[in-house]
Amino acid sequence: MTENIVKYPPRGRTRAVKRFLGQFLRDRGAQVGLVCLVFFLIVAAMPNMLVGPLQTAINATGDFLAPPSGQHLLGTDEVGRDVLNLIVHGARISLTIALLATVISLVVGSTVGMASGYFGGWVDTWLMRITDFFFVMPSFVLALIITPVVLEVMGRSGYILGFRLSLFVIITVIGMTSWSFVARIVRSQTLSIKERTFIDRARVVGSSNLSIMVRHILPNLVPQIAANGALVVAGAIYIETSLSFLGLGDPLQPSWGTLLSLAQRAGAASAGAWWYLGAPGVCALMVSLSFVLIGNALDDTFNPRRRAIP
Amino acid sequence: MNHVFNRRAFVQAMLLGSAAPWVLRSPAFAASCDDRIVRVGGVAAPDSMNPFATWGAFWPLVFSYDFLVGVDAQRHQDRMGFAKSWSVADDNVTWTFKIWPGMKWSDGKPATARDAAFTYNYLRGSIGKPDELNVGWNNTSGLENVTSITAPDDETLEIVTKMPTRWPIDNYIMMVPEHIWKDVSYADARGTFQNKPPLVGTGPMIVAEFLQGQFVRLTPNQYFRAGQPPSAGMIFHLFNTADPIAQGLKSGDLDYGMYLTAAQWADLSKDATIVVGQNRVEQRNYLAFNTASEKGAGSTKALQDPAFRDAIGYAIDQNAIVDRALRGHADPGVGLVMPVATDYYSDLSDIKRHFNLEEAARRLDTAGYRDTNGDGIREDKEGKSFQLELVTGTMANLIEIPTAVVQLIAGWLGQIGIPVSVTQLDSGALNSRTAPPAYGGGGWDLLVAGTWLSPSAHDVLGLGNSADRQNNRAYWKNDEFDALLSKVDRTADLGKSQELVEQAVRLIYTEAPYIILCYPFVLDAHRKDCFVGWGTQDILSMWSYFPLDRLKSI
Numbered sequence: 001m002t003e004n005i006v007k008y009p010p011r012g013r014t015r016a017v018k019r020f021l022g023q024f025l026r027d028r029g030a031q032v033g034l035v036c037l038v039f040f041l042i043v044a045a046m047p048n049m050l051v052g053p054l055q056t057a058i059n060a061t062g063d064f065l066a067p068p069s070g071q072h073l074l075g076t077d078e079v080g081r082d083v084l085n086l087i088v089h090g091a092r093i094s095l096t097i098a099l100l101a102t103v104i105s106l107v108v109g110s111t112v113g114m115a116s117g118y119f120g121g122w123v124d125t126w127l128m129r130i131t132d133f134f135f136v137m138p139s140f141v142l143a144l145i146i147t148p149v150v151l152e153v154m155g156r157s158g159y160i161l162g163f164r165l166s167l168f169v170i171i172t173v174i175g176m177t178s179w180s181f182v183a184r185i186v187r188s189q190t191l192s193i194k195e196r197t198f199i200d201r202a203r204v205v206g207s208s209n210l211s212i213m214v215r216h217i218l219p220n221l222v223p224q225i226a227a228n229g230a231l232v233v234a235g236a237i238y239i240e241t242s243l244s245f246l247g248l249g250d251p252l253q254p255s256w257g258t259l260l261s262l263a264q265r266a267g268a269a270s271a272g273a274w275w276y277l278g279a280p281g282v283c284a285l286m287v288s289l290s291f292v293l294i295g296n297a298l299d300d301t302f303n304p305r306r307r308a309i310p
Numbered sequence: 311m312n313h314v315f316n317r318r319a320f321v322q323a324m325l326l327g328s329a330a331p332w333v334l335r336s337p338a339f340a341a342s343c344d345d346r347i348v349r350v351g352g353v354a355a356p357d358s359m360n361p362f363a364t365w366g367a368f369w370p371l372v373f374s375y376d377f378l379v380g381v382d383a384q385r386h387q388d389r390m391g392f393a394k395s396w397s398v399a400d401d402n403v404t405w406t407f408k409i410w411p412g413m414k415w416s417d418g419k420p421a422t423a424r425d426a427a428f429t430y431n432y433l434r435g436s437i438g439k440p441d442e443l444n445v446g447w448n449n450t451s452g453l454e455n456v457t458s459i460t461a462p463d464d465e466t467l468e469i470v471t472k473m474p475t476r477w478p479i480d481n482y483i484m485m486v487p488e489h490i491w492k493d494v495s496y497a498d499a500r501g502t503f504q505n506k507p508p509l510v511g512t513g514p515m516i517v518a519e520f521l522q523g524q525f526v527r528l529t530p531n532q533y534f535r536a537g538q539p540p541s542a543g544m545i546f547h548l549f550n551t552a553d554p555i556a557q558g559l560k561s562g563d564l565d566y567g568m569y570l571t572a573a574q575w576a577d578l579s580k581d582a583t584i585v586v587g588q589n590r591v592e593q594r595n596y597l598a599f600n601t602a603s604e605k606g607a608g609s610t611k612a613l614q615d616p617a618f619r620d621a622i623g624y625a626i627d628q629n630a631i632v633d634r635a636l637r638g639h640a641d642p643g644v645g646l647v648m649p650v651a652t653d654y655y656s657d658l659s660d661i662k663r664h665f666n667l668e669e670a671a672r673r674l675d676t677a678g679y680r681d682t683n684g685d686g687i688r689e690d691k692e693g694k695s696f697q698l699e700l701v702t703g704t705m706a707n708l709i710e711i712p713t714a715v716v717q718l719i720a721g722w723l724g725q726i727g728i729p730v731s732v733t734q735l736d737s738g739a740l741n742s743r744t745a746p747p748a749y750g751g752g753g754w755d756l757l758v759a760g761t762w763l764s765p766s767a768h769d770v771l772g773l774g775n776s777a778d779r780q781n782n783r784a785y786w787k788n789d790e791f792d793a794l795l796s797k798v799d800r801t802a803d804l805g806k807s808q809e810l811v812e813q814a815v816r817l818i819y820t821e822a823p824y825i826i827l828c829y830p831f832v833l834d835a836h837r838k839d840c841f842v843g844w845g846t847q848d849i850l851s852m853w854s855y856f857p858l859d860r861l862k863s864i
Contacts, residue, residue, distance in 0.1 A: 269553050
């Protein structure tokens with residue numbers, strides 16, 4: 001019975017989704033972002049079909065730092081690997097890191113924010129002080145400090161789902177350092193939602209706190225979480241790239257950041273090898289830009305001033 | 311109206327101001343040769359000008375201070391140190407050095423044998439005290455074997471050692487003036503005494519200004535024993551990557567740059583105004599196994615088994631490392647001795663391992679490291695699947711080891727069923743991770759790193775010396791090797807010393823705690839347009855101030 005209070009009736013819901021999509025897809029930024037993102041997702045999904053297996057220092061065949069040519073569309077790196085091959089395989093790693101890190105950050109951020117806003121009192125105070133800590137600390141600096149510690153604890157050995165364990169270290173670190181602003185936004189929204197009458201009604205019929213939070217508050221937070229999630233992805237790509245650039249990544253598994261780091265260490269910039277630095281740089285830029293565009297479009301679409309409050 | 315005009319002028323001034331550095335850096339304003347100042351760029355991070363307190367200030371202190379003899383004076387007739395000549399008596403323990411007559415410090419005071427005796431006795435006097443001077447370039451190592459160091463007169467220095475050793479001419483302690491250092495306590499010398507510029511030394515270029523992380527300015531020493539150097543001074547730019555060095559050479563901002571990467575070197579070699587050089591040095595890049603058996607041991611006992619390490623040796627292709635990762639700018643690694651130490655080098659051709667993955671696999675099978683469960687990964691004798699952790703990183707004051715070296719090694723080991731994961735660390739973390747287990751290190755399996763020591767027999771064998779905390783990163787201990795080394799330390803005769811070194815090198819090669827990967831070259835370059843007098847074998851010496859004492863502007 002309680003379900004019917006907040007949920008749209010099935011037909012009304014479909015209409016709402018349609019209206020949302022119509023409005024969202026009219027946004028020029030969202031179009032560009034989506035096209036770009038779909039392209040990179042396809043690339044990341046099937047690297048072996050597009051460019052063959054990952055080239056390593058052992059099976060590389062190209063010349064050293066050869067400029068782009070018919071054989072190597074994006075040139076080669078300092079050990080003769082095809083840069084296009086590395087970029088495509090790197091896409092998978094960079095996107096995996098970014099998306100998983102975002103999931104962690106959203107789960108932690110929403111949980112903390114919602115608990116804090118719903119319960120109030122000392123729970124709110126303590127959770128928000130913890131959030132403040134992560135909020136004032138630049139997440140990149142924090143990641144820089146935490147990464148070696150986590151690496152020490154977790155080690156780098158072994159594989160999970162075909163990815164090296166070291167990847168999950170980076171994912172955990174980024175996730176753990178970028179949830180604070182999600183928590184803030186979710187808390188403020190929760191504060192306003194929990195005063196609405198339908199929450200009181202749910203409480204009166206005897207729903208537990210957990211069920212109220214999950215069934216009644218969370219669905220109303222989805223717009224905020226989605227819009228901010230897109231921004232978190234952009235941040236995660238940026239942090240991953242910087243951490244790997246500073247040599248904290250795994251040199252055997254090339255993400256875009258690792259490639260940038262290798263290029264810098266090989267002296268690509270001063271030797272005129274623009275393709276080696278440029279290719280991974282442009283890719284990282286494009287993906288994070290498209291996530292920002294989508295995030296902004298979502299934000300616009302969900303703007304409360306244009307939206308009927310249920 | 312007036313108000314608007316002012317604001318516009320202000321904005322214009324601001325724009326001009328922000329453009330000024332850019333304009334000044336453009337080639338049109340680049341440093342011309344007119345000021346006759348030598349501009350040198352290098353990847354270096356000196357943190358103090360006190361040679362007793364830091365290892366990191368070889369550049370630029372080497373331009374200001376002399377060694378008594380050192381490496382270069384033994385290799386090149388035209389390069390000399392504090393001593394003009396030296397000889398050893400028949401008892402092989404009494405060394406007599408003739409110091410240059412009439413030599414002066416850069417402040418004009420006479421530089422005599424008494425200053426040299428002071429430097430050595432200053433260090434020696436600290437042995438065994440809580441503030442022992444063992445933390446910097448000038449340190450007590452080797453002085454424990456000395457009976458006395460005296461200066462019978464201003465031009466004669468006498469060193470008597472407890473047993474025959476070549477230390478008196480092989481040591482690289484920088485000679486400092488007594489009148490500056492006699493009032494510095496040991497505690498200060500090892501820590502807080504900054505030795506503020508201008509320094510007082512006997513080298514051709516005297517450090518006059520030092521800005522940490524930016525540059526060191528040096529002025530010519532008017533009292534230099536071979537006459538004041540012809541150039542008007544020198545600026546040593548300190549960088550932390552090689553990119554600005556290559557750019558500076560191209561634009562004419564630098565006359566000389568060292569520690570270039572292979573890609574930059576290839577790019578600069580096409581430039582008609584630049585001469586590139588590669589310089590054989592004493593650095594060795596190695597793969598070390600963690601042979602510790604108790605505290606600090608690695609993930610498997612196989613690392614302590616010479617048969618296992620020997621088999622891995624067959625899976626490392628030194629030639630491919632040189633060709634692919636270092637692009638030919640190195641000699642392929644064989645034994646502990648680097649080719650530049652000609653007195654001791656041997657190619658070990660009769661016992662050398664040749665790259666062959668099947669041979670490596672066969673030897674692993676024979677040694678009992680098979681893949682019994684058929685998952686493509688070998689198991690050790692306890693039945694645990696191999697998963698080795700390789701740590702690596704850039705150590706301070708070394709030629710950087712390219713990442714491709716690690717990629718190649720991980721690739722080969724993967725092909726013979728030994729998966730490897732890689733952890734890159736910065737130099738501080740790498741040092742503490744690979745410190746002896748008693749000092750909190752250990753726990754890693756493989757290490758790719760390098761060392762750069764002097765070519766003396768003692769230093770060459772340092773990797774296997776169980777008493778050498780700093781260099782024996784494999785924690786390897788072998789009584790026979792230690793006995794050979796202590797004999798080497800007590801030998802002054804070169805022929806006998808060569809024999810002992812050869813024995814020790816063969817022993818450690820078969821035991822294989824280290825697989826030597828390569829002996830990399832220093833890649834450097836100089837511009838042709840401002841100065842003549844650069845070296846031909848080595849453009850700039852890695853062991854002395856050559857050629858700063860003779861560079862002439864065109």
